[in-house]
Amino acid sequence: MTNNAKVKAWLDDMVKLLAPEKIVWIDGSEAQLEELRAIAVSTGELIKLNQEKLPGCYLHRTAQNDVARVEDRTFICTTKKEDAGPMNNWMAPSEMYDKLYKLYDKSYAGKTMYVIPYMMGPLGSPFSKIGIELTDSIYVVLNMAIMTRIGEKVLAELGDDGDFVKCLHACKDVNPDERYIVHFPEDNTIMSVNSAYGGNVLLGKKCFALRIGSYLGMKEGWMAEHMLILGLENPQGEVKYVCAAFPSACGKTNLAMLIPPEAFPGYKVWTVGDDISWMKIGPDGGLWAVNPEAGFFGVAPGTSTKTNKNALMTTMSNTIFTNVALCDDGTVWWEGMDGDVPSHCIDWTGKEWTPDMGTKAAHPNSRFTAPAAQCPCISSEFEAAGGVPISAIIFGGRREKAAPLCYEAFDWNHGTFIGSTMASETTAAAAGAVGVVRRDPMAMRPFIGYNVGDYFQHWIDMGGKVSKLPKIFHVNWFRKDDEGHFMWPGFGDNLRVLNWIVDRCEGKVDAKETELGYLPYAKDINVEGLDIAPETLEELLSVDKEVWLNEVKLIKEFYAQFDTDGRFPKELYDQLAALEARLNK
Numbered sequence: 001m002t003n004n005a006k007v008k009a010w011l012d013d014m015v016k017l018l019a020p021e022k023i024v025w026i027d028g029s030e031a032q033l034e035e036l037r038a039i040a041v042s043t044g045e046l047i048k049l050n051q052e053k054l055p056g057c058y059l060h061r062t063a064q065n066d067v068a069r070v071e072d073r074t075f076i077c078t079t080k081k082e083d084a085g086p087m088n089n090w091m092a093p094s095e096m097y098d099k100l101y102k103l104y105d106k107s108y109a110g111k112t113m114y115v116i117p118y119m120m121g122p123l124g125s126p127f128s129k130i131g132i133e134l135t136d137s138i139y140v141v142l143n144m145a146i147m148t149r150i151g152e153k154v155l156a157e158l159g160d161d162g163d164f165v166k167c168l169h170a171c172k173d174v175n176p177d178e179r180y181i182v183h184f185p186e187d188n189t190i191m192s193v194n195s196a197y198g199g200n201v202l203l204g205k206k207c208f209a210l211r212i213g214s215y216l217g218m219k220e221g222w223m224a225e226h227m228l229i230l231g232l233e234n235p236q237g238e239v240k241y242v243c244a245a246f247p248s249a250c251g252k253t254n255l256a257m258l259i260p261p262e263a264f265p266g267y268k269v270w271t272v273g274d275d276i277s278w279m280k281i282g283p284d285g286g287l288w289a290v291n292p293e294a295g296f297f298g299v300a301p302g303t304s305t306k307t308n309k310n311a312l313m314t315t316m317s318n319t320i321f322t323n324v325a326l327c328d329d330g331t332v333w334w335e336g337m338d339g340d341v342p343s344h345c346i347d348w349t350g351k352e353w354t355p356d357m358g359t360k361a362a363h364p365n366s367r368f369t370a371p372a373a374q375c376p377c378i379s380s381e382f383e384a385a386g387g388v389p390i391s392a393i394i395f396g397g398r399r400e401k402a403a404p405l406c407y408e409a410f411d412w413n414h415g416t417f418i419g420s421t422m423a424s425e426t427t428a429a430a431a432g433a434v435g436v437v438r439r440d441p442m443a444m445r446p447f448i449g450y451n452v453g454d455y456f457q458h459w460i461d462m463g464g465k466v467s468k469l470p471k472i473f474h475v476n477w478f479r480k481d482d483e484g485h486f487m488w489p490g491f492g493d494n495l496r497v498l499n500w501i502v503d504r505c506e507g508k509v510d511a512k513e514t515e516l517g518y519l520p521y522a523k524d525i526n527v528e529g530l531d532i533a534p535e536t537l538e539e540l541l542s543v544d545k546e547v548w549l550n551e552v553k554l555i556k557e558f559y560a561q562f563d564t565d566g567r568f569p570k571e572l573y574d575q576l577a578a579l580e581a582r583l584n585k
Ligand code: GTP
Pocket: 246, 247, 248, 249, 250, 251, 252, 253, 254, 255, 274, 275, 297, 298, 299, 301, 302, 303, 307, 429, 477, 478, 486, 489, 490, 491, 494
């Protein structure tokens, strides 16, 4: 399939290590993928769904111990420990390679090795980068075929001398005690073993496009971020693009595919990406973004025609569902879907399920893998080689208290400070406790492939290099009242806030200067058609000084853990001191 000497040498080594019975190159053809689907169905790895109602759709169930990313088993292995920094697990590369080679030894024996050449970013784009993933899982091949550009066309772009990220995956025995998701940024290498769940094994996604990507971005002067990309079109037909970073399962897919409320006739949201943004300085000196992915690996629970109709429509064909419930008619179900709760189904563990059991039929982190091209609101610029120009960057998280509905940073460094101090309640997207507030800077806590201090410094440095800087905002859709109800309706109604953000970028609307930044005047948030009390909106748009002085204390504690190596930008301490001074005035 290729004459690339680097690929051949690496494959020779890997074949010796893994000892597969057979080697299959993934060429990207529909015929080959269809063959693989048939094999997966015959072994039970995939369940074919009702092909009349859900053509081309399949269901997959993972092991019950293997349903989310595993942050405590994810490593960044740089020569120097300081280069991985205080927010990553680290082990010396030689020690880790030794450990892993033992685990991988002959682990493909009696199995087929699938070789997947893939590209992150549109074909022919200067943003794009190539990886080759080796896997023993057809599920991985079929997911990668949706999530990335794969096959012969990628090898053609790689050529005889091109470089690629070496990605090795083995399901092995899916043993959680020997599960490792490991990155060697200095060697362009990713190794994943003993898992078969999405984010741990679709190595183009978090491992390459974020962890290795962020490291390359720091070296090469660009940015890899955990951000959606959307275009907001106004009734005059003008489209402004924004990126938004929310932690895992905090609303990126939903915002990226938003359907405007009736009070906004002529407005439209176009999806460029729902999870990852690669940003470079463009010809006009501004920041331009591409979505390196080709599909969506989205959270199923909560997805309905009311919350995210576009996502639902995207998954009506050619989609792989993971850990959702199987209905008696061969369709799928999850908590929060439209219509009646099924009176009987097979739950995500493969057992009979009825509503009275009180358990969840779909896993809270169950997902769909669907081709982006099928999305009814996919942007015409989705494949644009040069990306789209970014007017605003939005940070946000799940905060029951504290964070207002929306505010704007005073400038880039202040925005970087706001991003660096982001906090959010944890979700089912990662193994561990759910609902605990933790700092998740730029929604990148689990995904920064190097020292977090250097990462913040890279943000500050980019601010000095980009001549047309996007404005930076912070939003919170998840404020709750004292009875525990969401105070803001969210979903499509988030357009009301998005519209204010774009108006600010255009200089069309005033704001009030507060200790936190510029807040919207309540009158400037269009609430036509919304059942929200004026006091509630005022509360959503207020700053509680007491709460924020406590936040300052917590941020100081958070920053203190980075003090060890002198790699934390002074600019951020200055921002923190300035916030404290404003609050004490
Ligand atoms: P990852 O794919 O894990 O990175 O997540 P994501 O950020 O794309 O999250 P997603 O859009 O899938 O949303 C996760 C959950 O949050 C879903 O169950 C949604 O229904 C819910 N959600 C999304 N937007 C809102 C909102 O505006 N308000 C409320 N209350 N819930 C929301």
